[in-house]
Amino acid sequence: MVGLGYAGMSHSIGFVFPLMGLVLAFVLTPAVPLSAANLHLSRTEPVSEQPESPPPKEKVEPSSESVSRTTPRIEGAVIRAYRQATVAAEVQGVVEKRYGKEGDLVRAGSVVFEISPDLFETVADRSRQRLEERRALREQYEEELKLKERLLSHDAGTLQEIVKARSEVRIATHRENEASLDLRLAIRDMNKCKVRAPFTGWLVSLHRDAFESVQRFEQLFLIADTSKVYAVANVPQALARQAAKGVKASFYSASGAVFHGTVDKVEAVIDPASQTRKVYILIDNSRASLQMGMLGQIAFVLAEPQER
Numbered sequence: 001m002v003g004l005g006y007a008g009m010s011h012s013i014g015f016v017f018p019l020m021g022l023v024l025a026f027v028l029t030p031a032v033p034l035s036a037a038n039l040h041l042s043r044t045e046p047v048s049e050q051p052e053s054p055p056p057k058e059k060v061e062p063s064s065e066s067v068s069r070t071t072p073r074i075e076g077a078v079i080r081a082y083r084q085a086t087v088a089a090e091v092q093g094v095v096e097k098r099y100g101k102e103g104d105l106v107r108a109g110s111v112v113f114e115i116s117p118d119l120f121e122t123v124a125d126r127s128r129q130r131l132e133e134r135r136a137l138r139e140q141y142e143e144e145l146k147l148k149e150r151l152l153s154h155d156a157g158t159l160q161e162i163v164k165a166r167s168e169v170r171i172a173t174h175r176e177n178e179a180s181l182d183l184r185l186a187i188r189d190m191n192k193c194k195v196r197a198p199f200t201g202w203l204v205s206l207h208r209d210a211f212e213s214v215q216r217f218e219q220l221f222l223i224a225d226t227s228k229v230y231a232v233a234n235v236p237q238a239l240a241r242q243a244a245k246g247v248k249a250s251f252y253s254a255s256g257a258v259f260h261g262t263v264d265k266v267e268a269v270i271d272p273a274s275q276t277r278k279v280y281i282l283i284d285n286s287r288a289s290l291q292m293g294m295l296g297q298i299a300f301v302l303a304e305p306q307e308r
Contacts, residue, residue, distance in 0.1 A: 070250070071242050073297040077233035077251060079290050081224035082282070083199070090192040091115060092216045095208050102206055106197045106223065113195040113208065113220050120193060124186035131179035138172035145169050201225040204292075224292060229285045231261065233298045234276035248301040249281045253294060259283050263300070 093115040100106055145165040151157035204222040208214055231251040235243045243249075245266055251259045261283035270277050281298060283290065 070299040070301050071239055073252065073299045074233050074235060074239070075297055077231045077281075077296050077298040079251075079292055079294040079296075080230045080232050081201075081226050081292050082228040082230060082285075084201070084204070084222065084224035085198055086219050086222050087112070087195060087198065088217045088219045089113070089115060089195060089214045090216065091120065091189050093117075093119065093193065093214060095210050095212050095214055096193075098206065098208070098210050100203055100206075102203050104203050106201065106203060108197055108200045110197050111194045112197055112203070112223075115193040115195070115214065117190050117193040120186060120190035124183065124190050127179060127183035127186045131176065131183050134172065134176040134179045138169065138176045141165065141168040141172045195220055197223055199223070199225055200227075226285055226288065226290070226292065229283050229290050229292070230264070231259075231281040231283055231296070231298055233279055233281075234271070234274060235279045237270055237275045237277065239300065240270075240277055242300045242302060243277070243279045250299050250301065251281060251283060251290075252297040252299070253290070254296055257289070259290060 095113060096116040097114040099110070099112055099114075106112060145162070145168075148157050148161050148165050152159065152162055201223040202225075204224050206221045207219050214220065231249075243263060243266060245263050247263045249261055249263055251261065253259070261281045263279060264282035265280035267278040279298075
């Protein structure tokens with residue numbers, strides 16, 4: 001039993017001494033700061049992903065082009081023909097023929113009315129005959145003058161006879177010129193029996209029919225050229241600067257269609273009562289979309305440089 005006690009004691013001592021050595025080694029070892037590098041951690045910590053920043057936006061340089069805008073619309077614009085004319089008879093007579101009817105398109109130079117030329121043909125024939133007679137008389141006086149000048153050169157005549165013969169030649173020449181003028185006027189009147197369209201356009205109205213008499217300078221028909229039209233409006237004085245000649249403008253019809261044009265004419269006088277100025281916008285109408293008398297609105301297109 002004593003032996004067992006000794007053996008147990010020696011075993012306890014053998015265990016205690018190594019343990020004390022470890023404690024002393026721990027106490028006597030200087031403290032060293034720990035770091036992740038010293039510990040050599042094998043476990044990886046989760047890393048939070050940062051959202052990618054959007055690429056920087058490119059700086060947009062303002063363009064140098066102009067930005068268009070329009071003025072407020074102006075009411076009461078009316079469509080008028082680019083040009084129109086009331087054609088009258090230049091001779092007196094009876095209408096022999098009438099070509100076409102209202103609403104027809106006629107070409108420049110085409111005959112619309114024809115007045116009976118019988119009277120003017122007779123006058124032209126008589127004027128032509130008179131001219132021939134006076135030309136023959138003038139030639140006769142010239143021959144007599146030459147004869148008397150030869151006789152005078154041979155001392156067979158007198159200077160008084162020469163003066164008289166020259167005077168007769170001048171009078172005959174003057175009468176011949178009068179007859180020539182009468183003939184030209186008669187031919188002119190005969191040609192004016194055919195009343196022609198001054199330009200290509202539409203027959204708006206016809207004032208005479210066949211077999212009706214017509215006086216000189218009496219109106220026969222009204223023709224209008226609508227290949228181009230004017231949108232005419234009274235523009236307030238406040239918009240006078242925007243309505244300068246050459247400015248682009250638009251016409252808005254009652255149906256909602258828009259037609260673009262350019263300011264062609266601006267009246268110089270401002271109406272003192274309404275404080276407005278009449279402006280004419282020229283619009284191409286080759287498709288005949290606009291008719292005379294149509295009402296609508298207009299607006300002027302303004303161009304301003306964009307700010308940088």
